[in-house]
Amino acid sequence: MWFLKTQEEVLKELDANPLTGLTSEEAKTRLNQYGENKLKSKPKKTLILQFFAQLKDMLVYVLLGAAVITLFIGEYVDAIIIMLVVVLNAIIGVVQEYKAEKAIEALQQMTTPKSLVRRDGEVKEINSEEIVPGDIIILDAGRFVPADLRLIESANLQIEESSLTGESVPSDKNAKDIYENPKTPIGDKSNMAFMSTLTTYGRGEGVVVATAMDTEIGKIAEILDEDNNEMTPLQRRLAELGKTLGFIAIGICTLIFIIALLQKRDLFEMFLTAISLAVAAIPEGLAAIVAIVLALGVAKMSKINAIVKKLPAVETLGSVNIICSDKTGTLTQNKMTVVKYYTFNKLTEVPEVGVNLKASDNEKELIKSFVLCSDATYENDQGTGDPTEIALLILGNKYNLSQISLSANYKRISEKPFDSDRKLMSTLNEEGTGYRVHTKGAIDNLMSISNSVLIDGKTVPLTEDIKANYLKVTEEMSDDALRVLGVAFKDTRSLIEPEDMEKDLTIIGLVGMIDPPRSEVKNSIKEAKMAGITPVMITGDHKNTAVAIAKELGIADSIEQSLTGAEIDQLSEKDFANRINDYRVFARVSPEHKVKIVKAYKSQGNIVSMTGDGVNDAPALKYADIGVAMGITGTDVSKGASDMILTDDNFTTIVHAIEEGRNIYNNIRKSVIFLLSCNLGEVITILASILFFWPVPLLPTQILWINLITDTLPAIALGIDPGDKDVMRKKPRDPKESFFADGVGLRAIFGGALIGILTLAAFNFGLREYGYSLGSRNIPEDVTTYARTMAFVVLAGSQLFYSLAMRNSSKSIFQIGICSNMYLIGAIIIGFILQLGVISIPFLANAFKVHNLSLVDWSLVVFMAIIPLIVNEITKLFIENRS
Structure with missing residues (x-):
């Protein structure tokens, strides 16, 4: 209740000296006692907690279960690969959270204001975070109030408190005021200044009575500091998708064991098959890819200032x-700008930019009076003080009538500060051998204290017709949403008191200003x-x-x-x-x-x-x-x-940002649909082999390799696809719209089925090379390895090529440009190089149970792999012709 106490009581209670301020030692002691002067943020999660938070996902649970089973049955390589996938996804998630936190910390650091404080008998500029209760703060126009202050001195002090009260008009402050009502509203406490408000006029000093969370702004921050864990539609869809896929994987595994018992298959072999199918059903890279795409999008948005x-x-x-x-x-x-000025019968438009502009003698007198009758400053494109006065100083600079030169030639002797009742401000400046009063303010108030007007360099009586002329121009400017200010002067041979300044003035003209769009x-x-x-x-x-x-x-x-x-x-x-x-x-x-x-x-x-x-x-x-x-x-x-x-x-x-947001969502959708199409192809391949009692064409490690490498690279490249040029010609997306709307789901099923069928065809071709077929029994291991290699490469290759078709659901790759996304082209090339490495480098080939292919085999698998892309592009042409 500092506003209820006198200045002396407050200073005594805080043990503060207004003349010398605190000593450095005392300030340091109080800083340790009260803490830094900044609003508290929520406690950060440790890296360990962030890491384990990434594991709370149904897909991850299924993968961990698969890893435990493979470890139990001795398939150590498979177990290691599965665990690497899980750990890599978690690490990527932690990195993205860390980057987001750092971006916000950097912004907060950037916006930390400086403050003028009296310490050790000297005025120093320090970071506002170092301010403590008892510090003496100096306020002047343009400075933010760094803490809650009880004012001890004020001179025409006005503080804009909209950040706290919502009131855009600056509040008048008076250090001498004392209140008796403890429930006095914040906006009425004229003897107080509050943290994060802005000094707009005058000057003042105050003693810090509260810092950080003890301030009025801190109390509101504490009320607002609540977690909002509501998920966005995308998060909900992905979470539901993860649960659905997880339950599907578990259901399929159960189905496999039932089929295995009915078909009297080897249960150990079915363990491996079940794991294969579980891995095939889950897009392991999904969470990581969505996080990467969002993070890359956010990084791109930060470059456009969002x-x-x-x-x-x-x-x-x-x-x-x-x-x-x-x-x-x-x-x-957010910069008041003079756009017009008027002297009798002459209205002049002011250019937005310009220097050394020409003006008549009357116009020069008008600008000169406005510049001299100002308390603001403007140097090196930086201004302090009232925005209206800064606009007048900028006007002077345009006409080569700068404040510095005018103030040097016409020294200010006295002034009568602005008053909200008078709506006027006056200064007394030296002028030749005498003095001149310059008065600015509301034109109707000026005319009530004027008796003449300056026309063509001559002073003539102010008649009713001339008054009507000025009021008409004022009304026209007001109708154009301009703020109108008039200016007048009076010459005197001797010094006069402030109370005698605003009498018998001569009107020069007026200006119209606005905060332009x-x-x-x-x-x-x-x-x-x-x-x-x-x-x-x-x-x-x-x-x-x-x-x-x-x-x-x-x-x-x-x-x-x-x-x-x-x-x-x-x-x-x-x-x-x-x-x-x-x-x-x-x-x-x-x-x-x-x-x-x-x-x-x-x-x-x-x-x-x-x-x-x-x-x-x-x-x-x-x-x-x-x-x-x-x-x-x-x-x-x-x-x-x-x-x-x-x-x-x-x-x-x-x-x-909205445009970028639309493109990012579309890209995430492309990536997710692409991954689901690919995984559907894998599921069809495995499930068909079980239902028809065929050999299993793919091993868990092979599917994991494809899902993590040859799927993930194109999926990330799709996630950073160049923005659709027409995205801002479409209506906003309905948040309730399905991920699979506009026929996307059907195309995904069709593409996935085609990939699965071709993979089985490649596996069958590999068996037939050695005289076996899908229905054969007791197939030698080397023949199975060869056939699996064919299926492995066709599956990877078809998914790599298919990614090109996913760039646009209606336009062909030739319409959008094959090379318009070089990241995707690079991902496809790298994918094939890695696939070649896996089957040709001996230790990798042994780990994945594959071997090298001949040039003829490579020609065949590439031909088969490109079929889904060709079929999809033909489908687009058919749809386009029908529409």
């Missing part, structure tokens, strides 16, 4: 059909609309300003498509939800309204992306399907509650 915190969130991006975006900084440049956003909004995505603007700004920007960007067509926070409050939850699709702009809203907006859109079946930067935005970010936090202006709490962080705070990045 850091994805949770890998599966990438998939949700592909389904987004509503983007709720902040206006300031996301749709706009980002140049690239308009095209991004057009692209989003074409992709079936509805952009929605949410802002704390005024309705007219918001609608004007929205119309310029193509978000809204009329003011009827806008709604204010007050109007939202007048609607029932049901009425608001029913009418939500009629609106494109929500103005003057609080963070609480954001939650209502998200709920309303979601109730209509939409998948919603929501942007935010404040602490109070966190609930809306968590409730949205994709919460997007601002990397530059966002608070730690909003970043913690989000799924994605924009390092450039740019709307265009959201659209690019």
Whole structure:
């Protein structure tokens, strides 16, 4: 309750000296006592825990069971290979989690602000994490408040507290205020400054009363710090797929033993066959491949300024059909810019960029007065202070009237600070042998204290007609959503008191300024609309300003498509939800309204992306399907509650991320369908051999090799397939849509069956070379080895070639370009080289129970392997001609 106490009481209780601050030794002691001044993150899992977490999967359980059985029956090589697969998958998962954590840590480190603190009698700049209770903090315009402070000194101090209160208008601060009501709202505590708020005007000093989790922002962070273990549709589908495949493998193994008993087969041989089938039914590389594809996609997205915190969130991006975006900084440049200025009967457009621009004498006087009547600074493209004043300084630079040169020639003597009641600010500067008052503010307020106007370098009386002229121009600028400021002056031969400054002034003119839209956003909004995505603007700004920007960007067509926070409050939850699709702009809203907006859109079946930067935005970010936090202006709490962080705070990045998310999902789908098709071929091969009492064409180690190497490499290459150029011309994917929609499941079954049949055909061909057939008994081991080698190579080769057909379900490989994915071409070549190595290198050939093939045999297996690709491409042509 520091706001209830006097400055002296607070300083005494904290044992702090405002003149010298803490000593370095005392600061170090308090740092050990209170800890670093940063919000706590959840405890990290150890690498061991992360490793074992990767093993909690039905597919892994089946593989571990197979490994135990093979170890028990003495097939040590098979057991080792199976265990290597399990361990490799787990290691890949751990590596991806570690990389994601490091990316977030790097971002947090990047956004750690510096603070001015008085220690050992000197003002020093230190990392805000090193601040402790009792430190004396110096605040000036442009600095973030690093901890909760009880102000001990303030001069025209204003602090923007929207990150904490949701109120976009800066709060006036007064160190001398004392409150009696313990329940005083945070926004009314004018003698306090809070962590993560921004100083926008004036200066002040305060003593730190709370750090880290003890601050107001820390308390909110603690409330929000809850695990959200809800799985995305992709995660659910893969988990269900894993369980299904696991149960299928167990069921098939049971079936095999029943068949073996009926056929009176050797039970030991059936053990090996059961393991073969279990291995064939499970795509061992599936979990690793999905993790790799997501991780590569996330790495690619980080290069376009979108850091994805949770890998599966990438998939949700592909389904987004509503983007709720902040206006300031996301749709706009977050930089007030003067776009027009007006002197009597002359309106001038200001170029967006330019130096040494030409201006008339009247216009130069206007710009000069605006620059001199400012407390902001702007050097080397960096400004501090009020954004409005920075915009005026930039205007001066364009016309070669820089603040540095003007301040040197026209030294400031006195000032009358801005006051929210007067809506004016005045300065007194040296001018020749006398002095000049420069006053800026609301034009109607200026005219009430002026009696003349500057026209063509001459001072003439301010008539009602001239007033009407200025008010008309002001209204026109306001209708264009411009913020209008007027400026006036008064010459005096002697020094005057501040209270006498704002009398009998001469009006020079006015300027119109706006936070302009980002140049690239308009095209991004057009692209989003074409992709079936509805952009929605949410802002704390005024309705007219918001609608004007929205119309310029193509978000809204009329003011009827806008709604204010007050109007939202007048609607029932049901009425608001029913009418939500009629609106494109929500103005003057609080963070609480954001939650209502998200709920309303979601109730209509939409998948919603929501942007935010404040602490109070966190609930809306968590409730949205994709919460997007601002990397530059966002608070730690909003970043913690989000799924994605924009390092450039740019709307265009959201659209690019959605495009990337769609392509990543499509690529994962290609990889999964490819793996399932390949594994189906293996299952058909093994199961058919058992049902028809044929010799088993493949051994467990051979299937594992194919699943881990010759399947995995093409699957990863499919996962990083170049993006579909038409992906943003299609509507967002329905999150309930099956993985096997649009006939993909049937094509997978057809392809898998064809691969299985050809593998059996190759095995039969190998037997017939030595006078045996599938129905023969007592086949010599060397003949079986030869036939298995043929089947082994055809199975691997057909899957490698088949991967080319999986790139697009409707376009042929010639339409999309055979070499447009060189990673896939490389994977196929490497796959064949590895396959050649396995059957030709003696120790590998012995381990996998295969041997080398002749050139004629190789020609035959390559011909058979390419058949599934050819058949699939012909099918595409047939489908295309029919459509």
